Amino acid sequence: NAGVMQNPRHLVRRRGQEARLRCSPMKGHSHVYWYRQLPEEGLKFMVYLQKENIIDESGMPKERFSAEFPKEGPSILRIQQVVRGDSAAYFCASSPPGFSTEAFFGQGTRLTVV
């Protein structure tokens, strides 16, 4: 059973461009979570999705950021018109249904905005 797959691992974008980060959850996992980590800082929750539904987007910036988890295919975190402050590591996690389950994390996408 492959783990959570994130791609790309590293992404460089110029200011004003769009960044698309992809996350394929583990097989059988229907819940996906996105987190952002700045250097030497903790994990900040961004969004929680189930297939075709956004469950909790309380951590998403109001502008430029969006996320989806379609019926088919990976979850996508999209950042439009990137700015230098968007540079960070973005981690995706997935979990199966059930409240007592742990989440499994991908290796992250390191976004650098130049």
Add this chain to the structure above:
Amino acid sequence: AQSVAQPEDQVNVAEGNPLTVKCTYSVSGNPYLFWYVQYPNRGLQFLLKYITGDNLVKGSYGFEAEFNKSQTSFHLKKPSALVSDSALYFCAVRDASGTYKYIFGTGTRLKVLA
């Protein structure tokens, strides 16, 4: 709101000595608590969880954690530290009063000195 606190930014311990990484929680209802470890430039790896039952939970790599309801704590422990245990450790709680997203502490950097 559910939250966890990790009061120490860094813990230093000599190899072979016991280690403790502290975590306190604030929840309404029953807590679902987790510990994760992060090595440099990697995603988070699950170590152990407390859902219900015995207050002493055993996990991966010789780690264990003690759930203490009266002190609202969930400290991570290991009887004998290894240099390879040096990493960033995160405590997390599942938001059982809301949408069940995972909420992480700020992390504690563990340094095991040879």
